Amino acid sequence: xxxxxxxxxxxxxxxxxxxxxxxxxxxxxxxxxxxxxxxxxxxxxxxxxxxxxxxxxxxxxxxxxxxxxxxxxxxxxxxxxxxxxxxxxxxxxxxxxxxxxxxxxxxxxxxxxxxxxxxxxxxxxxxxxxxxxxxxxxxxxxxxxxxxxxxxxxxxxxxxxxxxxxxxxxxxxxxxxxxxxxxxxxxxxxxxxxxxxxxxxxxxxxxxxxxxxxxxxxxxxxxxxxxxxxxxxxxxxxxxxxxxxxxxxxxxxxxxxxxxxxxxxxxxxxxxxxxxxxx
Numbered sequence: 219x220x221x222x223x224x225x226x227x228x229x230x231x232x233x234x235x236x237x238x239x240x241x242x243x244x245x246x247x248x249x250x251x252x253x254x255x256x257x258x259x260x261x262x263x264x265x266x267x268x269x270x271x272x273x274x275x276x277x278x279x280x281x282x283x284x285x286x287x288x289x290x291x292x293x294x295x296x297x298x299x300x301x302x303x304x305x306x307x308x309x310x311x312x313x314x315x316x317x318x319x320x321x322x323x324x325x326x327x328x329x330x331x332x333x334x335x336x337x338x339x340x341x342x343x344x345x346x347x348x349x350x351x352x353x354x355x356x357x358x359x360x361x362x363x364x365x366x367x368x369x370x371x372x373x374x375x376x377x378x379x380x381x382x383x384x385x386x387x388x389x390x391x392x393x394x395x396x397x398x399x400x401x402x403x404x405x406x407x408x409x410x411x412x413x414x415x416x417x418x419x420x421x422x423x424x425x426x427x428x429x430x431x432x433x434x435x436x437x438x439x440x441x442x443x444x445x446x447x448x449x450x451x452x453x454x455x456x457x458x459x460x461x462x463x464x465x466x467x468x469x470x471x472x473x474x475x476x477x478x479x480x481x482x483x484x485x486x487x488x489x490x491x492x493x494x495x496x497x
Contacts, residue, residue, distance in 0.1 A: 219247060219248055219249070219412070220248075220249045220250075220251060221248050221249065221250050221251070221270045221271060221416055222251050222253070222269040222270045222271070223235065223238070223250050223251065223252045223253070223269055223270065223271040223272075224252075224253050224254070224255060224260055224263055224264075224268070224269035224271070224272045224273060225252060225253075225254055225260070225271075225273045226254060226255070226256060226257055226260060226273055226368075226400075227254040227255075227256070227347070227443075228368045228369070228443075228444075229369075229438050229443045229444075229445055229451060229454055229455060229459070230294055230454070230455060230458040230459040230463070231254075231273055232254075232438060232441065232443065233427050233434050233438060233455060233459045234292055234420075234423060234424040234427055234459060234463060235250075235252055235420075235423055236423070236426075236427055236434050236437055236438075237422070237423040237426040237427060238250040238252060238419070238420070238423045239252050240437075242423075242426055242430075243419070243422045243423055243426050244419075244422070245419050246415060246418075246419055248415065248416065248419055250271075250419075253269070256322075256345060256346055256347045257273075257275060257322055257323060257326055257346065257367070257368075257400065258322060258323030258325055258326065258343070258345070258346075260272060260273050260274055260275075261274050261275055261278040261281075261323065261325040261326070262325070264278065264281075264282045264285075264286065264403065265278075265281055265282055268282065268285065268286070268403075268405065269405075270404065270405050270408060270416065271402055271403070271404055271405075271416060271420065272286065272402070272403050272405075273292070273400060273401070273402055273403075274286075274400065274401065274402075274403055275323075275325055275326045275327045275328075275399065275400050276293075276327045276398045276399060276400060276401055276474055276477050276478075277325065277326060277327040277329070277330040277331075277477055277478075277481055277486075277487065278325045278326075278327075279403065279474075279478065279490065279492065280478060280481070280482075280487045280488050280489075280490035281325075281487070281488075282403065283490055283493060284406075285405060285406060285407070286403035286404060286405055286406060287403065287404055287406055287413060287493050287494060287495045288401060288402075288403055288474065288492055288493060288494045288495065289401060289402040289403065289404055289417050289420065289494070289495050290465050290466050290467075290470070290471070290494055290495075291402065291417060291420055291421040291424055291463070291464060291465060291466075292401055292402035292420055292421075292424060292463060293398050293399075293400065293401040293402070293462060293463060293466045293470060294398070294399045294400045294401070294458040294459075294463070295396050295397065295398050295399070295458075295462035295463070295466055295470055295473070296386035296389075296396060296397040296399060296457070296458075297386075297390070297396045297397075297462070298386055298387055298390045299384055299386040299387065299457065300328070300331070300384060300385045300386025300387070300389060300397045300399065301328040301331075301332075301365055301366055301367040301371060301384075301385050301386070301399070302365075302366050302371055302374065302381045302382075302383065302384050302385070303319065303332065303363050303364070303365050303366075303381070303382045303383040303385070304356075304363065304364055304366055304374045304379040304380060304381050304382060305356070305362065305363045305364075305379060305380060305382055306356055306357070306378055306379055306380075307378050307379060307380050309362070309363075312362075313336075314336045314339060314363060314382060314383060315336045315337045315338060315339055316338065316339055316340070317339055317340065317361075317362040317363050318339075318340045318342050318360075318361045318362045318363075319332070319339050319340065319341060319342065319361060319362065319363045319364065319365055320342050320343075320344040320352050320355050320356070320360075320361040320363070320364035320365065321341045321342065321343060321344070321365045322343070322344070322345070322346045322365065322367055323343055324341055324343065326367070327397075327398070327399045327400065327477060328365055328367050328385065328399065329341060329365065330477065330480065330481050330484070330486055330487070331385045331388075331389055331397065331477070331480070332365055332383075332385055333484055333486065334389075334392070334480045334483075334484060335383070335385060335388045335389070335392070336383070342355070342360065342361050344361070344364070346367065346368060346370070348444075349366075349368065349369055349370045349373075349444060352364045352366065352370060353370075353374075353377040353379070356377075356379065363382060364379075365385075367399070368444075369444045369445050369454065372445070372450050372453060372454060373445075373450070385397070393473070393476050395469060395472055395473040395476050396462070396466075396469055396470055396473045397473060397477070398466060398470055398473045398474050398477065399458075401466070401474070402420060404416055404417060404495055410496070413495050414495060414496065417495045421464065421465075424459075424463055424464050425464060427459065428459075428460075428461075428463075428464060431455070435448065435451055435452065435455070438451060439451065471492065471494065474492045475491070475492050478490050478491075478492060
């Protein structure tokens with residue numbers, strides 16, 4: 219059986235799917251066809267003709283819950299850290315509420331959590347691929363600040379920026395829970411048994427990556443991922459491709475529900491319960 223998987227081109231997603239791309243684990247009769255797209259595009263994909271396994275923002279789940287179940291495997295989870303809001307060094311230190319802030323998309327978890335933490339602001343959607351676009355928008359004065367996810371979260375100082383807010387820190391203070399930013403969903407119409415099989419094989423791929431971390435990093439660097447510096451790649455994977463990625467844990471599940479509840483309270487999402495695959 220062929221399984222279509224859609225993930226981001228970011229190092230953490232490629233890391234966890236490497237074994238499926240390269241045929242390094244027993245796929246138990248499944249053949250995975252893996253494609254990549256940026257976060258906002260993946261969310262839109264899941265809302266339409268989505269892949270069998272689709273990486274999405276956790277905040278987007280209520281919009282696709284009729285078609286997908288969540289997986290505990292493959293999440294990007296921040297424990298006291300997460301995306302950061304940055305400004306150019308020397309910018310006026312004004313309250314973030316009301317500013318023009320570049321965001322990677324209004325369907326993203328980062329956008330929802332920032333709204334929950336600071337209230338209203340003017341979102342300006344700046345695609346994150348290539349991630350240099352966001353810094354260019356700051357320098358042109360198109361935006362006052364930028365909400366950075368993925369690689370930009372580690373490289374903003376190189377671009378002459380300073381951090382104003384780490385939304386993972388703010389979320390932890392507000393909820394005492396980890397912040398699940400993105401995760402994998404699996405199509406319900408595959409049937410319960412196939413969903414469980416797909417979920418297990420994806421977990422096996424993540425476990426392989428964690429067990430062969432140095433080889434996986436070599437592979438990522440050879441592919442030319444945006445983080446070309448090994449030390450920074452190592453730091454990024456430590457943050458977003460770790461034990462929580464293998465299984466987000468019960469507190470991660472609670473964190474998912476807290477994100478959905480926050481979105482409903484803001485009127486950004488319909489009220490929804492997180493529905494996880496049963497393995």
